[in-house]
Amino acid sequence: MTPTLLIVDDEKPTREGLRAALEDKFDVYTAEDSASALRLLERESFDVLLTDLKMPGDDGLGLITRAKSLAKPPVCILMTAYGSEDVAVEAMKQGADDYISKGKLQIDELELRIQRALKRQKLEVENVQLHQRLDDRFGSGGIVGESPAIREILDVVRQVAPSRSTVLITGESGTGKEVVAKTIHQLSPRSRGPWVAVHCAGLPASLLESELFGHEKGAFTGAHERRLGRVESAQGGTLFLDEIGEIDATTQVKLLRFLGERTFERLGSSRTQTSDVRLVAATNKDLQALVKAGTFREDLYFRLAVVPIHLPPLRDRVADIPVLAHAFLREFAKENSKPLKAFETAALDAMLKYRWPGNVRELRTAVEHAVVLCRGDAIGLKDLPVAVRTPAAETVGKETRELIQTGRLTLKEAERQLLLHALQECAGNRTEAARKLAISRRTLHRKLHEFHLEGF
């Protein structure tokens, strides 16, 4: 849409001259003094106000002050007589977005300044809106995002938080599984109780069992003291078992029993104990595949997956990228005491296009990197890590990528499709097709045989 521009000047030749120069870029309106300008401004919102300083009645400064107090204030640019730099500074303090000296008024420069001010304002408005949306997520713990997927996850989180149901969170590394787990704890009646996280992959099997259920003195070599397990120390709170796919067979059995009866024994003890714990488990593995492979108990899987939550990879919920990026920008700008508030369009575009193999964790690190490096007043493309700002070689199309991700495109299948394409291109002519594929006719025949395409 063409931006609307209101030109205010008491001299008709100036007004009309500016109108003629700017009307192919803007929807131009004019006024001869502050009072009539204000009437226009109050009636409809303008994108830009370009006003002279000296006018009969209220001057340009007064007009800008009034204009900036409107519900939807325009970008305000003050035109000053040559040499009145002091006034110009004052104007900026009063809220003018820019000033330009009439004496050396060049239309190109004026237009450039207007466009720049407009762009800046647009960024600011977007940032304010984003911050409001961020504040709206009060009650969603630390989970940022507005994609349909995240909204749905938030609904589930709010619904299950009050209960003691076991939750199983799945998703690639860095998608926010721990954030979701913690939010469940925070929104639950157990939030005042302990939050205990155990990273199951970090411990050898023998230690994991005692880490979880504790041991008596002398239960095994090296057990010099009695030790409480995490299941006990999480009493009244939430136990988060990260990388649950890694737990060994013995611990699986113990955990299964604990989930069923809420009872357990410390290693080396026959005394049965109980603990009131809410269990949240997470994994980046495909647990169902582990069940099929026989390394994860199916009964335990069902006990854990009472409420399953799957976090899609970030590249499949692109709508979350801007909000997450802004949330991290706020965080790191504050941490580094930098007045950064926005991303330049090019930077945001690059972030939207990038595939984020490390998901939200990678995005967070990228923004931190950019904040530290940035010298301007908005994050630019050059501030982003190289990987993010370098467009991926588009050798593989989107569809192919999707096929590969879903396991529907194997190398064999790709080869078969390529053969088919080549044959179609050459209307079945073997010699032509072999030449296109840069293989010998013999190889082509062998491949056609292998893929049962001889009849093609």
Ligand SMILES: Nc1ncnc2c1ncn2[C@@H]1O[C@H](COP(=O)(O)OP(=O)(O)OP(=O)(O)O)[C@@H](O)[C@H]1O
């Ligand atoms: N929706 C989100 N809102 C805000 N921050 C998020 C969100 N998702 C992830 N993060 C941040 O991204 C980083 C990675 O998240 P988290 O540790 O929860 O991932 P994960 O899925 O547990 O990864 P891993 O499988 O590697 O353990 C953290 O710094 C976390 O704060």
Ligand SMILES: [Mg+2]
């Ligand atoms: Mg994690």
